[in-house]
Amino acid sequence: DAGITQSPRHKVTETGTPVTLRCHQTENHRYMYWYRQDPGHGLRLIHYSYGVKDTDKGEVSDGYSVSRSKTEDFLLTLESATSSQTSVYFCAISRTGGSYEQYFGPGTRLTVT
Amino acid sequence: AQSVTQLDSHVSVSEGTPVLLRCNYSSSYSPSLFWYVQHPNKGLQLLLKYTSAATLVKGINGFEAEFKKSETSFHLTKPSAHMSDAAEYFCVVSEDSGNEKLTFGTGTRLTIIP
Numbered sequence A: 001d002a003g004i005t006q007s008p009r010h011k012v013t014e015t016g017t018p019v020t021l022r023c024h025q026t027e028n029h030r031y032m033y034w035y036r037q038d039p040g041h042g043l044r045l046i047h048y049s050y051g052v053k054d055t056d057k058g059e060v061s062d063g064y065s066v067s068r069s070k071t072e073d074f075l076l077t078l079e080s081a082t083s084s085q086t087s088v089y090f091c092a093i094s095r096t097g098g099s100y101e102q103y104f105g106p107g108t109r110l111t112v113t
Numbered sequence B: 001a002q003s004v005t006q007l008d009s010h011v012s013v014s015e016g017t018p019v020l021l022r023c024n025y026s027s028s029y030s031p032s033l034f035w036y037v038q039h040p041n042k043g044l045q046l047l048l049k050y051t052s053a054a055t056l057v058k059g060i061n062g063f064e065a066e067f068k069k070s071e072t073s074f075h076l077t078k079p080s081a082h083m084s085d086a087a088e089y090f091c092v093v094s095e096d097s098g099n100e101k102l103t104f105g106t107g108t109r110l111t112i113i114p
Helices: none
Strands: A004-007 A010-013 A019-025 A031-038 A042-051 A054-057 A064-070 A073-078 A087-094 A108-112 B003-006 B010-014 B019-021 B023-026 B031-038 B044-050 B056-058 B064-068 B073-078 B087-095 B108-113
Touching: A004 A087, A010 A019, A019 A031, A019 A087, A019 A108, A031 A064, A031 A073, A042 A064, A042 A073, A054 A064, A073 A087, B003 B087, B010 B019, B019 B108, B023 B031, B023 B087, B031 B064, B031 B073, B044 B056, B044 B064, B044 B073, B073 B087
Parallel strands: A010 A108, B010 B108
Antiparallel strands: A004 A019, A019 A073, A031 A042, A031 A087, A042 A054, A064 A073, A087 A108, B003 B023, B019 B073, B023 B073, B031 B044, B031 B087, B056 B064, B064 B073, B087 B108
8 A cells, every 4th residue: 555644534623613634645756636525526636736835726625725845744724614624535646647546545534513 | 628427326236247337538638547446434546547558458356447539438347246346436537738637537336236
């Protein structure tokens, strides 16, 4: 398995509170991604990073921000959590973009009450 | 723009019978195509990938998929289903345009009947 960990694995939080999810890799891969998985939608890209301090938006980026200060860590922040952000969040890494496969972390289940 | 359509949200087969999971794609460029599998409460695992080499791609656990450009399809097959194949399967497309993004289908849940 690719060396990807996510923390926390489960979290329950209240509407309006900030939340930060962490993705950590030991593979030294350049690209890192955050997805959310919801029933009937598959996985949808939130943000991705193509290097330290280099990030870009995905298709569902509203309400989320990211930071990457080190190659191995990619943080996803919900500035003010809403119930619509209840989801399972997956981090993925890739040696490069496009045709190279992505390797996924175990996921974080977030519930916003 | 790229997109992918998984034609069945749920497929049920008996153990030992063939599996067919259908996927059509749309892409403005030469696509790379993937199948991922997700077992309950797990992350996603790569089954196989097509990247413009051989059109028939073999993956792990006896799965294979055939890229058919004329039909814009990339269906996943397995000759004989096993109970451990019960999972959700995602067809994924990536354009060879410098775009680093993958686009996922909505998934097909495969149930194996004993």
